Amino acid sequence: MNEISDIGPCFLVGPPRSGTTLLTAMLNTHSLVGAGPETHFFSKIKEDEWREMLADPDWPKKAVDKISSVKLVGQNVIGLFEISSEDLYDTLTNCERSINAVLNGFFSIYLNKKGKSIWVEKTPNHLLFLDLIRKEFPKAKIIRIVRDPRDSCNSMSKLNWTYHPVSNAYIWNEWFEKSRVFLKTIIILFRLGMKILLVILKSTYEEYVTS
Numbered sequence: 001m002n003e004i005s006d007i008g009p010c011f012l013v014g015p016p017r018s019g020t021t022l023l024t025a026m027l028n029t030h031s032l033v034g035a036g037p038e039t040h041f042f043s044k045i046k047e048d049e050w051r052e053m054l055a056d057p058d059w060p061k062k063a064v065d066k067i068s069s070v071k072l073v074g075q076n077v078i079g080l081f082e083i084s085s086e087d088l089y090d091t092l093t094n095c096e097r098s099i100n101a102v103l104n105g106f107f108s109i110y111l112n113k114k115g116k117s118i119w120v121e122k123t124p125n126h127l128l129f130l131d132l133i134r135k136e137f138p139k140a141k142i143i144r145i146v147r148d149p150r151d152s153c154n155s156m157s158k159l160n161w162t163y164h165p166v167s168n169a170y171i172w173n174e175w176f177e178k179s180r181v182f183l184k185t186i187i188i189l190f191r192l193g194m195k196i197l198l199v200i201l202k203s204t205y206e207e208y209v210t211s
Contacts, residue, residue, distance in 0.1 A: 009107070009137060010120045013127035014145035015175045016162070017155035023145060024122040034111045035120035037072060037080040041103065042129040044070050050099055060092035063102060083109050099136040127175055130182040144179075 012027075012035070014020045028035040045053075045066060056062040068085045070077045078085065087109050095101040107119035126133065127144065153168040162168050 008118075008139050008141065009104070010118070010141040010143060011126060011133055011137070012120055012122040012143045012145070013130070013179075014124050015127065015147070015149070015152055015172050016124060016159065016168075017152045018124065018145045018147040020122050020124050020145055023143070024120065027120055032116055033118050033120055034107070034114045034116035035122060036107075036110055037077065038123040039077055039106075039121055040070055040072060040123050040125075041067070041077075041121075042132060043123065043125050047132065053102075054097040054099075059097060060089060060095070060102075063092055064089045067102070067106065081106075081110050082113060099132075103136075125175070127179045130179060134182075149173075149176075 010027075012020050012024060024035045027033050049066060053060075053063040053066055064085055067088065068076060068078050072080060078088065083106065088106065091105040091109055092102060095105045103121070104119075107121070111117060111119055130142065133140065133142065149169065149172050153165045153172055156162040156168040156171070157165055162171065
């Protein structure tokens with residue numbers, strides 16, 4: 001149990017309708033794991049915005065304002081985590097100026113409320129930002145879910161921002177191609193014997209649904 005509690009943060013990514021929500025719910029049943037709603041902190045906050053926030057002379061005002069403005073399906077993400085802007089401001093005031101510290105500070109509030117110690121960030125399209133995640137969280141675990149693309153594309157038709165399964169296949173392929181370079185680089189570095197602190201775990205939808 002102590003070994004589990006020493007595990008760092010985990011990012012859960014994957015193409016649309018690949019099973020990230022189901023796996024998040026399963027992980028969240030663990031007594032030590034806190035897996036909240038999607039944050040979209042990498043997809044909706046651009047790198048130049050992060051730099052501006054971290055350079056704010058009135059730190060952490062811009063960071064709190066920006067994070068508080070991020071919405072998911074019309075709702076503020078900070079509210080979905082039951083975190084107040086005041087609590088976030090107080091927490092970040094004592095944090096260093098880095099994306100790592102901001103996310104750790106954000107999730108520390110959430111974990112304290114839930115009585116847990118390991119945070120899992122689940123935003124499927126963060127699959128497109130693995131380079132930045134690796135840079136900011138070199139020791140983090142990343143779980144990439146792989147589902148039969150035919151099933152994913154068919155299931156995507158149930159979403160209000162997608163269309164025909166054939167059109168969805170282009171979206172799926174785009175996500176796959178954009179993340180493939182990063183994942184291929186990791187494999188090559190391993191084969192060259194270079195030490196990689198980032199751990200990439202691949203889980204298939206079919207495996208945990210049938211287990």
